[in-house]
Amino acid sequence: MNKKRNAILTIISILLLALFLVYANNFLDIYVVRILNVCAIYTILGLSLNLVNGFTGLFSLGHAGFMAVGAYTTALLTMSPAVKKQIFYMAPLIKPLDAITLPFPAALIAGGVLAALAAYIIGAPTLRLKGDYLAIATLGFGEIIRVIFTNTQNITNGALGLKGIPATTNLWWSFGTAAFTLVVLMSLINSSYGRALKAIREDEIAAESMGVSLFFHKNLSFIIGAFFAGIGGGLLGNLLGTIDPKQFNFLFTFNILLIVVLGGMGSFTGTIISAFIITIANEVLRFLDESIDLGFIVFNGKLGLRAVVFSALLMVVVLFYSQGLMGTSEFSWDRLFDKSRWGRIFQRKPLEKGGTDQ
């Protein structure tokens, strides 16, 4: 009975989402559509970081590096030879790349695969490290990728970056990929692999003594996370139209980390909600950085004020709501229709403590 109801509700909500996308595509202005695209892309990036940080407990700070790999690969494979010739005026693009143009999906997957490959190379040595050592080593690798991209003039065009990337990313691509990411990661988490990952998060030594291979599972999580980060980066590059190495600095990782922490480390639902909240807040709070003349009152914004709000938000979440929006729980129809639960919430009685303190 419940199963049937849930299936129907799921189908209805997917249809509603699709209807909304059709509406957005046709009637909303470009600015709003762009924000929606960014929301979906940040969802992908947040989900992939949550797999590594939230579900496996590996505190990785090198996500921006994998996004950069994906973004550059996708961009270079989708740009037309003429555009490439035009922008690579400092040093010509190396041989096979300058003539290749692939269809968008193939280029996206190539970006994801290369990012995963980078993660494999990086993960093999660093995943032996723990806690803050791992954080600083992955952060270091993210920086190294950025430094390499700044210096390889004949592949990435160095500090000049890439311009004139075809704007192939639209709502269907971004939301479709986000949904695909969610389905893949959910099924991973609900499989025996997922349980192994959570076991590693709870207690590495206990997991290992139960026969969970730490090296294999950590690598698995890291590589899958990087694959989707690469795909997210590819979508972002082909949405923005221009990319340069500076874009993929630590600040970018920080934004994604903020999404994961706000949503709850270990909850995909939370990540999706907070990806939308953060991206939209980023636009809504834009006035903080600029001065607005409302006619009767002039609001004096100051450059950087928005960033202050976001960093303060991160601290408030960590200090006072360390579980984030969702903790480690996920959305489900059964939970939504659980009357006794709503009763408890409205009577302000504490819920039983769910999940872990991670």
Add this chain to the structure above:
Amino acid sequence: MTLDWLLQHLFNGMTLNMFLQHLLNGISLGSLYALIAIGYTMVYGILRLINFAHGDIFMTATYFAFFGVVTFGMPWYVAFPIVLVMTGLLGMLVEAAAYRPLRDAPKISILISSIGASFLLENLATVIFGGVPRPFPTPEIFTGVVTLGNGLMVQKLIFYIPAVTLVFLVALLYLINKTKTGMAMRAVSKDHETAKVMGINVNRTISLTFGIGSMLAAVGGIMWGMKYPQIAPLMGVIPGLKCFIAAVIGGIGDIKGAVLGGFILGIGEIMLVAFLPNLTGYRDAFAFVLLIVILLCKPTGIVGEKIAEKV
């Protein structure tokens, strides 16, 4: 075959004088790294935690010095001690706001909180001080060049920096090894609970550790400002990361290790650029590559001892 000859023939005509110049540069950069790395290592020793905000405390110190000297027109010998005190207080404030409430929280939360504190300081600095780089007001007494015996001309600062570092290092080692406060710090870094039982005020000791580490960062910041006379809100990020790496290379938690790591990193970086000019663009990656090599070969650093994991 002299060293001079070797250098000339192996490294595109580098003369002994040039080599000495690079070496002196490396030593002074290494001293700066060492001063900042000590702050990381002290905090790590006592809390087992990377203080991500340390690089930004270092940045704020340069701004304090700027405002003391330029805005309030204080002479340097008045301004700089005030800067040290204020930076120390800032370090204690950061500890009280971002670390103390999370004393018993999982490590990952504290790490995120410290990243948040770091970004908050950077962004506040951008809003309050402005994002445009400002010139650092180097007092006249610290400027100028000297000519050494063989015609080598170097900045006077290159000698001042290691000298000042040495003075503060001796003072710090005295404080830690010979005073009661230092004994309390060592006790807390070994075991919080036992230290508490012995009547040590753990929170006060941790706060003091942050204060002292931040003061040393301020010393480093002031001299950094004199050496690279431009200050900006994001100037602390890269030195901060590098100095953490220096602390890890030497063996984190150990002050002598931090100094050793600082010198290895400083001299190594300058020499990399001097001997292999093609790799200049990769200068900032050098530290990270070194870090990964060290972590793989000797994860506890050069002087660090191996700690067995308790189950």
